[in-house]
Amino acid sequence: MNQPAMPHERFEELAAAYVLGALDGDDVRVFEEHLATGCDRCRELFPRLRLVSRTLGLAAEPVQPPPALRARILAAAGVTDAPGVAPGTPDLRTPTPPPRVVDFRRPEPRGRSFWMPLALAALAGLAIMSWQALQMKRARDDARILALESQNKLTGLEDEIKGLRATAAQQAELVRLLSQPESGLVTLSELAPAPGASGKVLWDRKAGKGYLWVGNLPKDAPGKDYQLWAIADGKPVSAGVFSIEQEGGTALVPLDALPSDKTVAVFAITIEPAGGVPSPTGDMVLAGNVGG
Amino acid sequence: MSENRPQAPDQSLEADRQLARRLVAKDGAALAELYDRLGGIVYSLALRIVRVPGDAEEVTQEVFLYAWEKASLFEANRGSLTTWLSTLARSRSIDRIRREKSQERRKDAVSRDVEVAFAQAGPDEYVALGERGSLIRKALSDLPADQRQVIEIAYFEGLSQSEIAARLNTPLGTVKTRIRQGMIRLKSAIDPVLNLESR
Numbered sequence: 001m002n003q004p005a006m007p008h009e010r011f012e013e014l015a016a017a018y019v020l021g022a023l024d025g026d027d028v029r030v031f032e033e034h035l036a037t038g039c040d041r042c043r044e045l046f047p048r049l050r051l052v053s054r055t056l057g058l059a060a061e062p063v064q065p066p067p068a069l070r071a072r073i074l075a076a077a078g079v080t081d082a083p084g085v086a087p088g089t090p091d092l093r094t095p096t097p098p099p100r101v102v103d104f105r106r107p108e109p110r111g112r113s114f115w116m117p118l119a120l121a122a123l124a125g126l127a128i129m130s131w132q133a134l135q136m137k138r139a140r141d142d143a144r145i146l147a148l149e150s151q152n153k154l155t156g157l158e159d160e161i162k163g164l165r166a167t168a169a170q171q172a173e174l175v176r177l178l179s180q181p182e183s184g185l186v187t188l189s190e191l192a193p194a195p196g197a198s199g200k201v202l203w204d205r206k207a208g209k210g211y212l213w214v215g216n217l218p219k220d221a222p223g224k225d226y227q228l229w230a231i232a233d234g235k236p237v238s239a240g241v242f243s244i245e246q247e248g249g250t251a252l253v254p255l256d257a258l259p260s261d262k263t264v265a266v267f268a269i270t271i272e273p274a275g276g277v278p279s280p281t282g283d284m285v286l287a288g289n290v291g292g
Numbered sequence: 293m294s295e296n297r298p299q300a301p302d303q304s305l306e307a308d309r310q311l312a313r314r315l316v317a318k319d320g321a322a323l324a325e326l327y328d329r330l331g332g333i334v335y336s337l338a339l340r341i342v343r344v345p346g347d348a349e350e351v352t353q354e355v356f357l358y359a360w361e362k363a364s365l366f367e368a369n370r371g372s373l374t375t376w377l378s379t380l381a382r383s384r385s386i387d388r389i390r391r392e393k394s395q396e397r398r399k400d401a402v403s404r405d406v407e408v409a410f411a412q413a414g415p416d417e418y419v420a421l422g423e424r425g426s427l428i429r430k431a432l433s434d435l436p437a438d439q440r441q442v443i444e445i446a447y448f449e450g451l452s453q454s455e456i457a458a459r460l461n462t463p464l465g466t467v468k469t470r471i472r473q474g475m476i477r478l479k480s481a482i483d484p485v486l487n488l489e490s491r
Contacts, residue, residue: 012472016471016475017471019475022446024453049476051482052428052475052479055427056428056443058424059425059429061429062425063335065331065332065335065349069349069353070324072353073352073357076353078320152316152318
């Protein structure tokens with residue numbers, strides 16, 4: 001994909017407004033396309049400008065939030081209040097090394113209290129004890145995080161199992177459809193707006209249910225979706241709306257509202273406003289005749 | 293590659309990552325810590341945009357609850373927690389003033405902002421917050437007034453170039469030029485400190 005060269009000044013202009021979110025309409029697309037194919041200068045400049053834009057958030061005059069806000073946020077999150085950390089307060093999570101043990105062999109000047117070494121030893125002992133307490137608090141924190149993480153992992157695994165079950169059920173259904181005599185299978189062919197795209201509809205004619213598979217479709221334009229139409233008795237009936245998140249992506253779309261009382265003659269896919277429309281308005285990207 | 297940043301970036305990156313990990317694990321103390329670190333920044337930015345303290349408090353609450361619920365979306369190697377939260381604070385605040393003015397304007401652009409913060413961020417923001425704040429404030433106040441004005445309207449009010457042109461009754465081309473010149477100047481002013489490159 002060769003982009004026509006963009007004068008650097010023009011790029012700077014687009015990039016400066018883009019990072020501020022201030023570009024109008026088409027310029028966003030122009031800029032993103034250029035960036036995707038961009039020259040080295042652009043690649044170097046863009047992240048720097050983006051960083052300027054991000055840093056602008058810190059340009060707001062610093063204002064202390066009302067003290068009660070902290071507790072309100074923590075309560076709303078269902079967290080029991082934790083004491084505030086004043087700026088500059090040392091972080092208790094960082095362990096301080098144990099204090100050096102006093103060297104008793106060093107000769108003490110005469111006349112100093114007999115109790116001094118004992119007092120120093122007691123102080124050192126206290127320091128070590130509080131260091132140990134900190135270590136224990138750290139270990140407790142770690143254990144708590146570990147427990148929470150294990151719980152989350154478990155929930156993740158449960159979700160994964162649910163997902164796998166759903167996939168297995170879907171595949172069993174596909175096999176059933178393939179093996180049934182009353183099922184229909186139609187290949188959809190590419191049309192001009194989507195070169196290289198392909199599709200198939202496999203469905204149970206009696207039940208009006210089945211699946212659409214599509215491959216190599218362009219990513220949805222912003223505010224657009226793809227819509228499948230079943231054309232029976234010359235009338236298009238919406239059979240499902242889907243989106244393609246990645247360029248050249250594939251999708252397996254379950255269909256459960258196909259006409260079951262009429263004979264479908266054609267399946268077609270068009271580009272429509274997001275969410276779909278009652279009757280087709282946009283460009284057709286794939287189509288196939290039933291039995292054709 | 294020789295790193296040449298004013299502050300060891302890995303430590304902050306690691307600290308952000310660790311804090312996010314604790315948020316994902318629903319460690320309440322982590323939320324308190326996040327608030328103690330960034331509450332002031334989020335609130336100040338929200339207040340600058342929405343202008344009403346009560347509204348700024350609501351935005352701040354929304355932002356921190358979002359971070360609490362969606363901490364798993366945060367990826368430290370794609371940007372700092374500061375960037376994440378200030379981007380959220382900005383877009384929520386702008387959405388709010390827009391809703392209030394019931395103006396149908398580039399909502400897409402603002403929500404895209406948030407995505408951009410994830411999709412394209414680099415680990416490039418780890419310079420002490422206070423330092424960055426005073427640096428950008430100074431750089432902004434050093435700009436010629438007409439450049440500062442358009443950048444502030446774009447950033448803090450979320451207006452597009454053509455909307456700014458209409459508001460200021462200035463030709464669109466002039467607005468574009470001012471934004472470009474101002475942003476390039478700001479870049480030159482903060483570049484030496486942020487020192488993105490690691491050549």
